[in-house]
Amino acid sequence: MRGPRPCGVCGAAGAAKYRCPRCAAAYCSVPCCRTHRERCTPEPKRERAAAGRAPPGGQHAGESEELRDLLLNPHLRQLLLTVDQAEDKSSLMKKYMQEPLFVEFADCCLRIVEPPEKENILPE
Structure with a gap:
């Protein structure tokens, strides 16, 4: 590190x-x-x-109002700063994935990267 x-x-x-x-x-x-x-x-x-x-059909993170709204939450911002500054990020991430707010943030980020309508479609 x-x-x-x-x-x-x-x-x-x-x-x-x-x-x-x-x-x-x-x-x-x-x-x-x-x-x-x-x-x-x-x-x-x-x-x-x-x-x-952004992936085709997806959006940039900066275009997501949901993500912007989540990032206004001071508790989430503190969690993210703590992860960023932690030595053992992996175990801290496991702990934070028990926090509903952090899970909501992670899900929001994943929806931006891989929109739900595309995740179950097999390539032709």
Whole structure:
């Protein structure tokens, strides 16, 4: 597992706990976040589009109102942060799959990746 990275703004070794949602740059604090935000240049749209391409007939995660609504829940956000920062993500995921809110989130994500109307159809 990778350890903490150096902050991309101030350079503090092993201090970067956060990532920019636009470009994935690592930073360590609110002041560094603000500084980074002023200079942030997200990756070009065509590269992002290829990386986040939805399956045929599916939708992008950013288009899902259901997912957006779930992500507004502070409890779910805390669960996701805890998983992201955990050393043993696998056992924590097993534990969280007993949480109805987390299961709802996982199901929502799976419906975006593999829409239900397509999951039981055999290829011709």
